[in-house]
Each structure stands twice: as C-alpha cells, then as structure tokens.
Amino acid sequence: MRAQTLSKNRVAVAACFLVATACWLVVAADEKRAAKPAFNQSTTKAIFFDSVSSAIRGQRPTIDTLRQQTAAAAAPAATGGGATGGAPKVDGTWDNMITAGSIEDEVKKRKLHYDSVVTLPGPFKSGGYQDARLDLMVMASLFAVISEYKGEVRFKKDAAAARDLLARTAFRCNSGTSQVFNEANARKEDLQSLMSGSGLGERRAEEGNDWSAILDRSPLMEYMEELKDQLKTASNSEAAVKAEPNEVRRPAELLAIIGYILHQEGMDDADDEDYKAYCVQMTNGALTVRRGLDANDYKTVGDGVGVITTSCDDCHGEYR
Known part of the structure; x- marks a missing residue:
C-alpha cells in the first residue's frame, strides 16, 4: 500500500513538472526579440576608433604632463594676472609680503x-x-x-x-x-x-x-589653519571686507610669509619642487588678496582666498 502511494506521488510531481515546462515553452515561443544588429565597418569607421591609442593625437599623456597642464591653468588665478592686473612679485624680502x-x-x-x-x-x-x-x-x-x-x-x-x-x-x-x-x-x-x-x-x-632651529612645520601648519579660518570669516562678504579691511589684510599677509618660510632651507621637504610650488602658490594667493584690498576689488580678494584654499588642500592631499 505504501509503495503504491509513493508511486502516485512521483507521478504527480512529474506531471506538474511537464506542465510547467510546457507553459514556459509557450511563453518563450511567443516572446518577440529584436534581431541582432548588423554593422557595416565602412560606415562605423567614421564614428568609432579602432583602439584608444588611435584616438590620441601626439604623445600619450602622463601624470607629470597632466600636473603641468593643471598648474598652468591655475597660474593666472594664483598670480592674479588678467584683467584685474599683473602678478604679485615676491623677491624674497619680507617688506614686499x-x-x-x-x-x-x-x-x-x-x-x-x-x-x-x-x-x-x-x-x-x-x-x-x-x-x-x-x-x-x-x-x-x-x-x-x-x-x-x-x-x-x-x-x-x-x-x-x-x-x-x-x-x-x-x-x-x-x-x-x-x-x-x-x-x-x-x-x-x-x-x-x-x-x-x-x-x-x-x-x-x-x-x-x-x-x-626656529620652528617645526607641524605647529606652523596648525597656525596656518587658524589664519585661513580668520581670512575666510573676514572676507565672506563684500560688506565685511569694506567694514574691516585690516581683518582681511593681516591674516593674508601672515599667510604670505608662512608660504615663504615653509620652503626655506632647513624646513621639511624644502628641496621638493612640487612642495615648493604649493608654497609659492599660497604666497601668491595671499598677495592677490592684498592687491584686491588695495584696489577695492572684492572679486580679486575672493580669487586670492580661493587660490590659498586650493593650494593648501592639494598640498595636504600629498604631504600630510
């Protein structure tokens, strides 16, 4: 009796499987699919390149060349060149900074x-x-x-x-x-x-x-962050700059000399050209802020603050 029951159960399971398979085949037969596209090489050649190398004119770009292009693009902002005037000049004397x-x-x-x-x-x-x-x-x-x-x-x-x-x-x-x-x-x-x-x-x-023998870089960096915060707060609006110009000038000029000190002989990474470039960029940005104050040009002040922020962020990304 038990054998007959097991046999009936197996037959029922097999029947259900066959019905489900048949239903799937019917649905699959009714499903309409798009035909595989056919491409004409003579037509697509004018649109697609055969390889990535063939799409590049001249030498393939490297990390160094990309950095140089980025630095060149940032130079007008860092030096304050363009319609607003010439670049601030730093000849190493503190009086100019x-x-x-x-x-x-x-x-x-x-x-x-x-x-x-x-x-x-x-x-x-x-x-x-x-x-x-x-x-x-x-x-x-x-x-x-x-x-x-x-x-x-x-x-x-x-x-x-x-x-x-x-x-x-x-x-x-x-x-x-x-x-x-x-x-x-x-x-x-x-x-x-x-x-x-x-x-x-x-x-x-x-x-x-x-x-x-005068200072370590770490405390100087901490001080620099304080000055950046002071400068951002003092220059957050044109009205604030006009009301308290010295609150903008003082941190900007202090940031200018810090940028110069950071790459002097004896300081950490002073012989690293990339690091020195970041320091010079910060000094130039700080002097751009001062030039904007002297010209009563809030846009130039803002440009200088932006250069300071960018140079610090980029430098910290590599040297912190």
Whole structure:
C-alpha cells in the first residue's frame, strides 16, 4: 500500500513538472526579440576608433604632463594676472609680503594669548604647554622676520635675541614639567619687557635665521589653519571686507610669509619642487588678496582666498 502511494506521488510531481515546462515553452515561443544588429565597418569607421591609442593625437599623456597642464591653468588665478592686473612679485624680502602693522599687531595678539596660557603649573602641565609651544614658535618666526625687515618696525633692535630665546623655549615645551613652566614664565617676563619698551638688554644672538632651529612645520601648519579660518570669516562678504579691511589684510599677509618660510632651507621637504610650488602658490594667493584690498576689488580678494584654499588642500592631499 505504501509503495503504491509513493508511486502516485512521483507521478504527480512529474506531471506538474511537464506542465510547467510546457507553459514556459509557450511563453518563450511567443516572446518577440529584436534581431541582432548588423554593422557595416565602412560606415562605423567614421564614428568609432579602432583602439584608444588611435584616438590620441601626439604623445600619450602622463601624470607629470597632466600636473603641468593643471598648474598652468591655475597660474593666472594664483598670480592674479588678467584683467584685474599683473602678478604679485615676491623677491624674497619680507617688506614686499607683509606690512609692519600686521607684524606688530600679531606679536601683540600672540603675546596676550601666551599670557593666558602660562599662568599656573597645573593648567600648564595639563596641556597648556602645547599652546605655549605654538605661541612661542609663531612669535619666534615673527621676530625672525623682523630681524631681516628692511623698513621701520617695532622690536627690531631686540628681534634676533627674542627669536633665539623664544625658539629655544618652544622646543623644550614637549612636556609640562616644573622646569619647562619656569622657563616659559621667564619668556613671559621677557615679552613684557619688549612690549613696555625696556628691551632685552645686551643679549647675544645668532647671525641670520636658521629656520630649522626656529620652528617645526607641524605647529606652523596648525597656525596656518587658524589664519585661513580668520581670512575666510573676514572676507565672506563684500560688506565685511569694506567694514574691516585690516581683518582681511593681516591674516593674508601672515599667510604670505608662512608660504615663504615653509620652503626655506632647513624646513621639511624644502628641496621638493612640487612642495615648493604649493608654497609659492599660497604666497601668491595671499598677495592677490592684498592687491584686491588695495584696489577695492572684492572679486580679486575672493580669487586670492580661493587660490590659498586650493593650494593648501592639494598640498595636504600629498604631504600630510
């Protein structure tokens, strides 16, 4: 009896399968499909290339050639050429990149921030030493610029000595120990003497600027990001630029000298031509901002800000 039941079940399954197959064949037979297209080679030859190589005229492009073309296309914006005027010229003298007013204002600003950081050993040890390191390196760089500035600017007499003192302490601010705090506090007193006009006495200073002994690139990059944010905020509208032009000029001029410092001898990657090109592009963009301010041309200001942003973003993509 059981065998008969199994046999009947198998017959039923087989019958269902045959019915389903027959239905599929009927549908497939009724389905209409487009005929395979026929191409005439003599006709399509005028439209399609035989290979990718035959579609390229001249030499096949490389990564280097594409970079050169991109740089060439960006040059008018970076240099500020075109209808709005000629390219800003950078001959290596600080006077052509930053005004005395911008330097003096930034020294005062960083000094006030430094005063708020170096207060008590506890907060200094808890992370204040990192802020102190940044402030000291920024001020050391500014005093280095002042020491080579050809025009009239405050603190010139003591600039080289201040540069060496602040840089030495900055490099020691890798921790918040009591010894480091005491030295940082001594620099606080030195800065106050400078601001009051008392000076630093007859302190001995090294000849010339050895940038590798003045600052590290990492803190300078952090400072650069601060300046970029300040510049973007101050230039976000034509009304804002007209209302506070110095709030645009100061960060722009500071970015100009940073771009120059970054590729000086002794700095990281200073011998890398691609890296140097990014630095020069940023400096040119910053000087384009200043030229726009001088000409009361908001579009040129915006173009310069765009060049700064592009050069920084592209550089970070390769070197960060």
